[in-house]
Amino acid sequence: MLPLTVLPIDIQNDWGANLDPAPPGPFGAYRLVAARRTQAEGYQGQRIIVSVIDGNERPMADVSVAFSYSTAKAYTLTDDFKWSPPMPHRAHVVQTGGAGEIDEIQGSAVKEGQAGGVTVYVFDPAYASDVVSGAGMLADHTGLHLTFQFVRPGAISIGERIDSMEARLTKLESREKKPPGGTGKAL
Numbered sequence: 799m800l801p802l803t804v805l806p807i808d809i810q811n812d813w814g815a816n817l818d819p820a821p822p823g824p825f826g827a828y829r830l831v832a833a834r835r836t837q838a839e840g841y842q843g844q845r846i847i848v849s850v851i852d853g854n855e856r857p858m859a860d861v862s863v864a865f866s867y868s869t870a871k872a873y874t875l876t877d878d879f880k881w882s883p884p885m886p887h888r889a890h891v892v893q894t895g896g897a898g899e900i901d902e903i904q905g906s907a908v909k910e911g912q913a914g915g916v917t918v919y920v921f922d923p924a925y926a927s928d929v930v931s932g933a934g935m936l937a938d939h940t941g942l943h944l945t946f947q948f949v950r951p952g953a954i955s956i957g958e959r960i961d962s963m964e965a966r967l968t969k970l971e972s973r974e975k976k977p978p979g980g981t982g983k984a985l
Contacts, residue, residue, distance in 0.1 A: 801829035814913030815932030857898025
């Protein structure tokens with residue numbers, strides 16, 4: 799999946815949300831690869847849902863996700879942090895479950911003409927994260943589903959490897975079908 803460089807237009811307009819890419823790093827980062835609105839009814843309503851996947855698009859369990867808002871508990875960065883999450887350092891930090899997902903229920907709606915009051919990022923000391931600010935729930939209870947993918951520079955996913963092998967196999971198979979002599983024409 800390719801990282802997003804901007805949020806979808808409807809999320810920018812309806813939530814007043816913004817995407818700030820993680821600073822480049824030599825070892826990898828968590829990149830936002832998908833953002834969509836959720837249904838107002840049912841489980842996904844009134845929530846910000848965050849999914850975290852690895853380079854092969856498999857769910858990542860036990861990854862800390864920060865939901866930062868004005869009344870959240872303050873945190874102090876430790877010496878092992880190799881990047882600086884956005885200020886203020888206040889967040890409800892929770893871990894993804896076995897399905898690589900976690901959600902935050904939203905109690906107040908985004909006010910029309912203002913950005914939502916929640917900032918979301920992966921809270922990993924070793925790897926920076928893209929940051930989505932202005933998240934929240936719309937007045938009709940529509941929420942957001944954000945997907946972050948852990949991306950390492952130069953890493954090749956299983957899907958890309960399979961595509962490459964299939965292309966090489968197709969090329970080899972096409973060579974076998976040509977008659978001897980290399981002209982490609984039957985005698």
